[in-house]
Amino acid sequence: MSVLNTNRRTCAAALFKSFSCHRNIATQHLHPCLRDLTSALAVNQPCFSLSSKDVRILHEPTHFYSRLLEIIRRARRRIFLSSLYIGPEERELVCQLHCSALQENPDLHVYLLLDYNRSTRPGPSSPVLALLPLLRNHENRVHVSLFCSPMLSRLATSVVPPRFKEGWGTWHAKVYGSDDEVIVSGANLNRSYFTNRKDRYLHFTSQPILADYCFSFLRLISGFSYQLALSDAASTEPVITWPNPSIDPWKIQPLVQHSLSNFQTRHLMSSAYPPATESSSSDVLLFPMIQGGQFNIREEERTVSLLFHHLAPKISSFVVPTPLMNLTSGYFGLYRPYQDLILKSSINCDILVASPQANGFYGSRGLSGLIPEGYTLLEQRFMRAVRAAGRDATSEGGSSSAVRLSEWVREGWTYHAKGIWFSPSQSSPPILTLFGSTNLNSRSANLDTELSFVMLTSSEALQKSLQAEVNGLWQCAVPWRGAERHVRWRTRTIVGMVGGML
Numbered sequence: 001m002s003v004l005n006t007n008r009r010t011c012a013a014a015l016f017k018s019f020s021c022h023r024n025i026a027t028q029h030l031h032p033c034l035r036d037l038t039s040a041l042a043v044n045q046p047c048f049s050l051s052s053k054d055v056r057i058l059h060e061p062t063h064f065y066s067r068l069l070e071i072i073r074r075a076r077r078r079i080f081l082s083s084l085y086i087g088p089e090e091r092e093l094v095c096q097l098h099c100s101a102l103q104e105n106p107d108l109h110v111y112l113l114l115d116y117n118r119s120t121r122p123g124p125s126s127p128v129l130a131l132l133p134l135l136r137n138h139e140n141r142v143h144v145s146l147f148c149s150p151m152l153s154r155l156a157t158s159v160v161p162p163r164f165k166e167g168w169g170t171w172h173a174k175v176y177g178s179d180d181e182v183i184v185s186g187a188n189l190n191r192s193y194f195t196n197r198k199d200r201y202l203h204f205t206s207q208p209i210l211a212d213y214c215f216s217f218l219r220l221i222s223g224f225s226y227q228l229a230l231s232d233a234a235s236t237e238p239v240i241t242w243p244n245p246s247i248d249p250w251k252i253q254p255l256v257q258h259s260l261s262n263f264q265t266r267h268l269m270s271s272a273y274p275p276a277t278e279s280s281s282s283d284v285l286l287f288p289m290i291q292g293g294q295f296n297i298r299e300e301e302r303t304v305s306l307l308f309h310h311l312a313p314k315i316s317s318f319v320v321p322t323p324l325m326n327l328t329s330g331y332f333g334l335y336r337p338y339q340d341l342i343l344k345s346s347i348n349c350d351i352l353v354a355s356p357q358a359n360g361f362y363g364s365r366g367l368s369g370l371i372p373e374g375y376t377l378l379e380q381r382f383m384r385a386v387r388a389a390g391r392d393a394t395s396e397g398g399s400s401s402a403v404r405l406s407e408w409v410r411e412g413w414t415y416h417a418k419g420i421w422f423s424p425s426q427s428s429p430p431i432l433t434l435f436g437s438t439n440l441n442s443r444s445a446n447l448d449t450e451l452s453f454v455m456l457t458s459s460e461a462l463q464k465s466l467q468a469e470v471n472g473l474w475q476c477a478v479p480w481r482g483a484e485r486h487v488r489w490r491t492r493t494i495v496g497m498v499g500g501m502l
Helices: 001-020 032-044 061-074 090-101 127-137 154-159 164-167 191-195 208-220 253-269 297-317 336-343 368-387 442-446 460-474 488-499
Strands: 046-051 057-059 079-084 109-115 142-147 173-178 183-187 201-204 226-230 238-241 282-290 324-329 348-355 403-408 417-425 432-436 448-455 477-479
Touching: 001 448, 032 282, 032 297, 057 061, 057 460, 061 090, 061 173, 061 191, 061 201, 061 253, 079 208, 090 109, 090 127, 090 403, 109 127, 127 226, 127 238, 127 442, 142 324, 164 238, 173 208, 183 208, 191 297, 208 253, 208 448, 253 282, 253 417, 282 297, 297 336, 297 417, 297 432, 297 448, 324 460, 336 368, 348 368, 348 460, 368 403, 417 460, 442 488, 448 460, 460 477, 460 488
Parallel strands: 079 109, 109 142, 324 348, 348 403
Antiparallel strands: 046 282, 057 201, 079 173, 142 226, 173 183, 183 201, 226 238, 282 448, 324 417, 403 477, 417 432, 432 448
């Protein structure tokens, strides 16, 4: 029977691929260098076609928070929030869910998907405690799921200190939706992300298909997550239960892999494209990517590889213009396959990383206080590889297609932005961006569970907004000074032991 099922799955996969290869996807409105890439992405990734008038790029944490509260107030049917955690001090956010949403709309349900280990840190400020009033007042309409990475074994879970358990992987997708609108970000739901922690925020309005996709993805993962509840209405302690006793929570990898693969296949088959001959207001294509290395789901890796292989060769044959790729990560431990793609590419790459002072762990107590120094070490190693490849923009006689590393500095702020922008020339705005929860590092590739997107557009207005986003981030950039910084032997030792967890 297992052989028969395997053959059926193989045949189905071949059928799906054949179907996707022959879909009539409109690419004429896109820049010529994006057309082959678009067709290649459509083979394996679902796609949403939408109008740029329904896309808003937010630039400040305060704008993100205001928009988040707005979509909560507008909700009538559902609110779905996916984050690493909700900060224990976010009383206004919880109050909005209670007062503006649940009390005003008796048929509305709230769905929260958070990381188990980050949300259940022990102590009086444990994030889950802030959610108990919602459960107490709306028990049947508030659904709180806590995803726990299965990378840490049952035995190890019993001996590893609570905070360190997060090192073996987290739920990392940042999606904030209500009804038919969605905000995709890298920001968590915590005070610093609403005030002085820089990130990216893309708001999509009037998008029922995209919203349904995101909601369904979160509900799928909720089925493999712990559930938060109260033992009774007067209880001050949460009850956390596993929903399916027939499934071992430490052995969910095959089931999650199968479920995610089927989920993407279903949406791949149902992706709606405007016909290639139709004049349409749709000037944006959006491709979602799931990355869950622990489940052998590696769509982001495949997509990033396609970006380099389809964009660089197509443009490098021209003398001019030279294309530009802007890349940023607040936790820059660039995944080795991505590093190799950059080193071998003919695309100019401007990379922005967090300065040590802008790293979220700067000044932390204990071993976590060494994390900014650990990223300095990873940056030093990367720049040595760049120089060895002859791609250092600061070196004499370097390649005309160079790599430039800068660091983000702003007094009193930390840096958490991540993503990629591609421009066909140095003087043109971006026509493509990769955004979402991925930090583009080894941890995102192998340990955390991520949801990110690639967006391509022919809209001049949206391209200008993307350029404004890049300019806003690079406004606080200074030349990288990591080569001057001393990295202690203790940090080198720890990075050697747990580098893949950074």
